Amino acid sequence: MAIEERDAFDLALVAIAVALVVGSSVEASNPAAVVGSAIGAVTSLDPIAYLVVLGVGGVLFMAYALLYLPSQSGY
Structure with missing residues (x-):
């Protein structure tokens, strides 16, 4: 994989991660509840x-x- 392609791929991953973090924090009125529900979902598997x-x-x-x-x- 060429350096330019790898850089574009890394930037896309960072953009997706930032969008997910910002999107979930904007929607959540109580961040502790969001973290608690995420931990609950993982532990219930x-x-x-x-x-x-x-x-x-x-x-x-x-x-x-x-x-x-x-x-x-x-x-």
């Missing part, structure tokens, strides 16, 4: 959901470490 998310994350990390990083070493 089934443990299987955590295992699936962690498994997918582990597979993606290993693919990154084994496929992408060796091609960047330049040796």
Whole structure:
């Protein structure tokens, strides 16, 4: 991925993150209630959901470490 494409991708991610943070804080009259409901939603998930998310994350990390990083070493 070229530097310019990567920069554009990073800027897009930052813009989305800022929009989500500002949007949720503008809508919420009580930020503590929003944080509490977010924590409640996360803690109400089934443990299987955590295992699936962690498994997918582990597979993606290993693919990154084994496929992408060796091609960047330049040796």
